[in-house]
Amino acid sequence: MELALRRGFIWPSFEIYGGVGGFYDFGPLGTIMKNKIIQKWREFYVIGEGFFEIDSPTITPEEVLRASGHVNHFVDAMVECQKCGEAFKVADLVREQTGKDIEGTPEDEMEQFIKKHKVCCPDCGGELGKVFDFNAMFRTAIGPGSKRAGYLRPETAQGIFINFKRLQRYARGKLPFGVVQIGKGYRNEISPRQGIIRLREFTMAEAEVFFDPEDLHHPKFSEMAGEQLILWLAKDQEKGDKKLTEITTEQAVKRRLVCNELMAYYLGLTKRFLLELGIASEAIRFREQTPGQRAHYSSETWDVEVSTERFGWVEIAGLAYRTDYDLSHHAESSKEDLTIFSADKKRKILCHVVEPSYGIDRPFYCVLEHSYMSDGKRLRLKKWLAPITVGVFPLLNRDSMPEKALEVHKILRSKGFMAEYDDAGSIGRRYARADEIGTPYCVTVDHRTLKDDTATIRDRDTAAQVRVMLTELPKILHSLIHEVPFESVGELVRG
Amino acid sequence: MELALRRGFIWPSFEIYGGVGGFYDFGPLGTIMKNKIIQKWREFYVIGEGFFEIDSPTITPEEVLRASGHVNHFVDAMVECQKCGEAFKVADLVREQTGKDIEGTPEDEMEQFIKKHKVCCPDCGGELGKVFDFNAMFRTAIGPGSKRAGYLRPETAQGIFINFKRLQRYARGKLPFGVVQIGKGYRNEISPRQGIIRLREFTMAEAEVFFDPEDLHHPKFSEMAGEQLILWLAKDQEKGDKKLTEITTEQAVKRRLVCNELMAYYLGLTKRFLLELGIASEAIRFREQTPGQRAHYSSETWDVEVSTERFGWVEIAGLAYRTDYDLSHHAESSKEDLTIFSADKKRKILCHVVEPSYGIDRPFYCVLEHSYMSDGKRLRLKKWLAPITVGVFPLLNRDSMPEKALEVHKILRSKGFMAEYDDAGSIGRRYARADEIGTPYCVTVDHRTLKDDTATIRDRDTAAQVRVMLTELPKILHSLIHEVPFESVGELVRG
Numbered sequence: 001m002e003l004a005l006r007r008g009f010i011w012p013s014f015e016i017y018g019g020v021g022g023f024y025d026f027g028p029l030g031t032i033m034k035n036k037i038i039q040k041w042r043e044f045y046v047i048g049e050g051f052f053e054i055d056s057p058t059i060t061p062e063e064v065l066r067a068s069g070h071v072n073h074f075v076d077a078m079v080e081c082q083k084c085g086e087a088f089k090v091a092d093l094v095r096e097q098t099g100k101d102i103e104g105t106p107e108d109e110m111e112q113f114i115k116k117h118k119v120c121c122p123d124c125g126g127e128l129g130k131v132f133d134f135n136a137m138f139r140t141a142i143g144p145g146s147k148r149a150g151y152l153r154p155e156t157a158q159g160i161f162i163n164f165k166r167l168q169r170y171a172r173g174k175l176p177f178g179v180v181q182i183g184k185g186y187r188n189e190i191s192p193r194q195g196i197i198r199l200r201e202f203t204m205a206e207a208e209v210f211f212d213p214e215d216l217h218h219p220k221f222s223e224m225a226g227e228q229l230i231l232w233l234a235k236d237q238e239k240g241d242k243k244l245t246e247i248t249t250e251q252a253v254k255r256r257l258v259c260n261e262l263m264a265y266y267l268g269l270t271k272r273f274l275l276e277l278g279i280a281s282e283a284i285r286f287r288e289q290t291p292g293q294r295a296h297y298s299s300e301t302w303d304v305e306v307s308t309e310r311f312g313w314v315e316i317a318g319l320a321y322r323t324d325y326d327l328s329h330h331a332e333s334s335k336e337d338l339t340i341f342s343a344d345k346k347r348k349i350l351c352h353v354v355e356p357s358y359g360i361d362r363p364f365y366c367v368l369e370h371s372y373m374s375d376g377k378r379l380r381l382k383k384w385l386a387p388i389t390v391g392v393f394p395l396l397n398r399d400s401m402p403e404k405a406l407e408v409h410k411i412l413r414s415k416g417f418m419a420e421y422d423d424a425g426s427i428g429r430r431y432a433r434a435d436e437i438g439t440p441y442c443v444t445v446d447h448r449t450l451k452d453d454t455a456t457i458r459d460r461d462t463a464a465q466v467r468v469m470l471t472e473l474p475k476i477l478h479s480l481i482h483e484v485p486f487e488s489v490g491e492l493v494r495g
Numbered sequence: 496m497e498l499a500l501r502r503g504f505i506w507p508s509f510e511i512y513g514g515v516g517g518f519y520d521f522g523p524l525g526t527i528m529k530n531k532i533i534q535k536w537r538e539f540y541v542i543g544e545g546f547f548e549i550d551s552p553t554i555t556p557e558e559v560l561r562a563s564g565h566v567n568h569f570v571d572a573m574v575e576c577q578k579c580g581e582a583f584k585v586a587d588l589v590r591e592q593t594g595k596d597i598e599g600t601p602e603d604e605m606e607q608f609i610k611k612h613k614v615c616c617p618d619c620g621g622e623l624g625k626v627f628d629f630n631a632m633f634r635t636a637i638g639p640g641s642k643r644a645g646y647l648r649p650e651t652a653q654g655i656f657i658n659f660k661r662l663q664r665y666a667r668g669k670l671p672f673g674v675v676q677i678g679k680g681y682r683n684e685i686s687p688r689q690g691i692i693r694l695r696e697f698t699m700a701e702a703e704v705f706f707d708p709e710d711l712h713h714p715k716f717s718e719m720a721g722e723q724l725i726l727w728l729a730k731d732q733e734k735g736d737k738k739l740t741e742i743t744t745e746q747a748v749k750r751r752l753v754c755n756e757l758m759a760y761y762l763g764l765t766k767r768f769l770l771e772l773g774i775a776s777e778a779i780r781f782r783e784q785t786p787g788q789r790a791h792y793s794s795e796t797w798d799v800e801v802s803t804e805r806f807g808w809v810e811i812a813g814l815a816y817r818t819d820y821d822l823s824h825h826a827e828s829s830k831e832d833l834t835i836f837s838a839d840k841k842r843k844i845l846c847h848v849v850e851p852s853y854g855i856d857r858p859f860y861c862v863l864e865h866s867y868m869s870d871g872k873r874l875r876l877k878k879w880l881a882p883i884t885v886g887v888f889p890l891l892n893r894d895s896m897p898e899k900a901l902e903v904h905k906i907l908r909s910k911g912f913m914a915e916y917d918d919a920g921s922i923g924r925r926y927a928r929a930d931e932i933g934t935p936y937c938v939t940v941d942h943r944t945l946k947d948d949t950a951t952i953r954d955r956d957t958a959a960q961v962r963v964m965l966t967e968l969p970k971i972l973h974s975l976i977h978e979v980p981f982e983s984v985g986e987l988v989r990g
Contacts (some may be wrong), residue, residue, distance in 0.1 A: 052523035084827035
């Protein structure tokens with residue numbers, strides 16, 4: 001985190017005004033990396049799955065969120081300190097002070113738990129009052145006066161459901177079809193105390209997969225059937241059992257541990273996405289939510305969790321079987337027909353939905369933590385994901401090396417490489433600075449460059465160097481980023 | 496607009512609940528196109544200019560917007576109907592009913608104007624009441640209770656200014672440097688009545704260029720010096736004179752029509768950006784705001800306007816000389832030092848700012864309108880900007896043509912082309928559907944394909960066809976999108 005702050009990946013928002021909990025800025029390096037994660041997600045879901053992407057407003061009028069159940073159910077149990085008056089989210093406080101997860105248990109049980117375990121105010125040690133519900137949506141008014149209430153959306157999904165009529169027409173009535181949305185989501189946390197893991201404003205990437213509840217097959221399931229998953233089943237959690245179940249997606253469906261092929265397919269796809277970001281497979285588990293933990297719209301939910309040093313297991317995605325909850329509630333509230341007519345089956349279908357819902361900020365953090373090498377000097381980010389792809393340095397600040405290096409820098413940028421020029425301090429310090437932010441390659445212009453138009457490329461992970469023709473540089477960098485072995489691209493030289 | 500709605504570019508939000516003015520959704524085609532416009536903007540400002548991109552929250556605590564002047568000055572003059580109680584923005588109502596622009600004039604003058612020109616309620620014809628100020632920011636509360644007030648940001652710029660300390664360190668004290676942000680902005684319009692032109696929630700792309708007020712030169716000004724601009728000067732507007740001044744950026748600075756090289760450079764760059772989107776140069780003018788129209792922070796502002804059939808001249812960007820207004824106010828309010836120490840000049844500098852601020856939704860609309868051909872059948876979008884790059888069709892739905900076409904479709908998508916498969920209706924109808932959404936090329940798999948692995952490519956603009964080898968298809972499509980002449984890529988065939 002110190003590195004992330006110092007080098008401009010992320011920092012707390014509104015710092016010069018003392019900061020506000022639950023808000024983080026992405027700095028210049030962080031923004032590039034975040035955008036790359038989003039782009040990779042699009043590659044998986046829009047290009048790979050062929051889903052449609054839409055973009056709807058973050059402000060949502062009250063009637064939509066009343067129909068979706070969020071006005072009544074999107075609540076956090078909170079508690080106030082009797083002494084200092086500070087407010088807290090019960091589940092967070094209990095987790096911090098006892099290590100237990102009591103999210104979703106009834107209010108009176110929470111109160112008993114607090115008493116029994118002597119949970120108190122973390123600020124002043126005071127006694128805590130009664131537990132009560134707080135709606136976690138940010139509220140606002142649309143237009144002058146307060147005639148029309150609105151909220152900042154707690155999820156992007158509702159923008160998809162309420163457009164179902166237009167979307168099914170666009171999909172020409174074929175099932176299953178998927179629609180995605182990437183954008184801001186909001187949760188007015190009571191007293192967020194976990195940095196970037198508990199944000200009040202965050203970026204989400206959600207997919208809603210609409211299907212016929214009488215046809216639970218995924219057309220590409222065979223491609224995913226052998227993917228191994230590590231499951232932590234609800235029944236084991238309820239017994240207090242830490243036992244994990246390692247199983248293929250195919251077996252998980254056969255043994256009815258996962259509700260259907262569609263759900264299992266997207267569990268597998270989520271694992272593949274995380275591997276692509278550079279998360280190790282042993283650090284990924286799928287935790288089935290217990291009935292008390294599930295959102296009001298879900299009949300089966302899998303939290304995708306990644307192991308971190310700082311925060312333990314962190315939920316970075318949730319896959320919910322939303323059934324027809326949303327479509328049927330919106331149909332009822334709006335009096336619109338939200339079924340689809342299947343030409344093949346010659347009947348109307350009220351679609352069911354499986355939803356893979358990802359946060360973007362949390363995997364961003366996990367990737368940073370997982371890439372940070374124990375030497376404290378290098379960020380071993382996947383090459384495609386590094387915010388700066390190539391550093392360009394003059395060996396010395398004389399003999400027209402800087403001019404030549406700037407020329408190389410300009411050419412690389414014009415070819416679309418995120419190249420950064422650096423001439424400050426010794427060459428060793430510049431390599432170190434580049435290693436620290438995960439830059440996979442550095443090109444150094446030296447005396448020989450001025451004579452024969454060659455330059456060295458240095459590899460972040462091995463510090464090995466090769467010398468190549470400048471004219472070949474863009475092509476070679478392109479190959480290297482696509483995992484061509486370093487040794488094969490030029491003449492090996494000493495560092 | 497009918498086409499945009501029907502084919503899934505944009506549609507009014509929350510339609511099944513009766514809609515809410517000032518909100519639009521981007522559908523599947525619109526989202527792709529909007530993202531392409533954003534990506535092009537990044538190419539200009541992040542890659543081309545070397546500016547840093549950051550990403551800060553949309554929710555902003557009150558103290559930030561008090562310091563920036565928005566709590567006091569970001570107001571719209573409004574008026575209510577005495578009869579039906581409906582609220583209106585005075586400037587909009589006056590523009591609709593009289594064609595005059597009275598934005599920024601004092602309240603009492605507005606009232607006199609309304610009386611004199613008999614401006615009345617457009618809904619019921621009733622008489623209008625007194626003119627008063629309405630703060631146009633969406634208000635909310637951060638955390639439980641209403642202890643901490645916050646607003647949805649009216650511009651992304653403040654997220655940059657309050658991070659100036661971190662950003663100048665990242666820029667290593669070099670001036671000028673630029674920082675950009677792309678994201679949602681909000682304006683709680685009183686009664687928006689102009690569709691996508693007057694949104695309550697919109698996407699902005701803003702650049703803040705920090706410079707030494709004693710050094711007004713732009714390092715790359717020579718590359719922009721000859722760019723021709725069409726200016727409508729404030730002094731001519733104030734005289735009621737429609738006279739336009741056509742002049743190069745260089746002459747505009749020399750004759751002091753534009754405040755400095757930095758401003759003139761970005762006026763030129765904005766023109767180049769719009770040309771790249773496919774807006775004709777004669778449809779672009781730069782209107783200097785009169786002192787009454789300028790925002791509270793600006794000492795010179797240029798509205799970049801594009802001519803449209805439906806809405807007349809539409810402001811799609813604003814370039815403001817914000818002076819040191821924001822940095823000095825935040826320094827004062829936060830008690831932080833927001834100067835930069837220049838190593839070259841050995842002194843502290845309080846930077847001035849030139850801000851090119853773009854909306855993304857309005858140019859999106861303008862591009863659609865400008866691309867819509869008078870035959871009502873084609874959208875002549877720039878090839879790179881078309882949401883679908885290539886349609887893939889089987890000539891007939893038999894003899895394994897569909898299988899072959901699906902294979903071609905899959906290969907093209909795996910190579911990153913936004914390809915769409917269509918087998919519904921006659922080949923002529925499929926071409927027409929593709930033309931209608933601006934798809935520049937269609938590939939048709941026919942009988943000959945099955946024998947010799949060739950297929951035809953059809954050109955949207957001329958309906959001409961060439962026959963090419965399937966193996967060559969990705970390379971050829973790539974060349975075509977990059978403006979290689981159609982006739983040169985294959986064997987010409989009859990349509």
